[in-house]
Amino acid sequence: MATTMSVSFGLVSVPVLVSPATEDHRVRLHEVHRADAGRIRHRRVCAVDGQEVAYQDVARGVELPDGTTAVLDDAALERLPLPTKHVIEVLGFVAADTVDPISYQRAYYARPAGAGAERPYEVLVAALARTNLVGIAKVAISSRERLAVLRPRYGVLTVQTVFWPDEIRDPGPAPTRPVTDREMELAEMLLTHLQGIDPAAVRDEYAEALGQLVAAVSEGRQLEAPAEPREPPEDLRAVLEASIRAALRGAQASGGRTRQHP
Structure with a gap:
């Protein structure tokens, strides 16, 4: 609206x-009762009288220094x-x-x-x-x-x-380990070979994986556990060089087509 x-x-x-x-296209995960899959309903209950409160009777409130609460309804907020x-x-x-x-x-x-x-x-x-x-x-x-x-x-x-500005957290001190000239050269070369991406071609793999999980659970099947994250490389130069070779092979396999920029 x-x-x-x-x-x-x-x-x-x-x-x-x-x-x-x-707009949000996420798959919605509902809270359910583990025993019978019944939906969990959260009710608005007044802390004073213990009664459930209808949505149209819900207002906003601000606690004052003396402990009382100033009630602000939609009409007050409009002013x-x-x-x-x-x-x-x-x-x-x-x-x-x-x-x-x-x-x-x-x-x-x-x-x-x-x-x-x-x-x-x-x-x-x-x-x-x-x-x-x-x-x-x-x-x-x-x-x-x-x-x-x-x-x-x-x-x-x-x-x-x-x-x-005061809502953005300080990231803390940056790593101070020195970078060698060769490592920098290889990293820049790898970034150049991987330059450009078409966001429209990127899939939401989480949504796909969640769909596979839902299908497996409904059919009583077990899915294989995901692969463990790779550890940081001990020989950074060797990994960078291997990454560059893999990027070059990928470019050759795709006929030398350049990536699209967003």
Whole structure:
């Protein structure tokens, strides 16, 4: 379902319809009773009176310093004094490659809401594409304000929420073992031979394996255990050289066709 919002930058305001850009195709695993395969149902039970609560009677609550709870229903949340609740407020523009990919979260498409929004919308999308800039904005989605990145994708404006800087964990110290010149040369050569990939050709092997497991369990069969992960190589140079030879053989077997880039 699309939500009506406005993209605001400078004195320009562009009404847009915001909708999710992705969908989940995972196989759903339900909680069931091991003895008879009955579905497990989780009930909403009030901690005060012990009664089950209907969904329409569920609200949000915030515990106050004195121990009481402030109840916030949908009507109260609609009055939330937050400008970004209906406006995607662009704070500024930065080079696209300066946004750390680790910060990206969920993506949404923002399309023009009405004929009057089409011209400024198209100008914004074209300007972002030409300058290779992305917009850094604030937006309130799913009852929470987040940072977001605005960027063009195939002529459509994409709004991608990102983590706040303090939500990204420090990775800790990096390994300090020195790399030899020969190891670096071989690694770069291997990366060159393996360059390019077509994501559309990649299969979801987990979903396939889960389907095989479900079929085996339903038929009373046992599946072979998966292979153990390979240990790190003791002779890195030898493994890199062998990997390069394997990549070259693969390229020759495929008729020298180059890989597609995403």
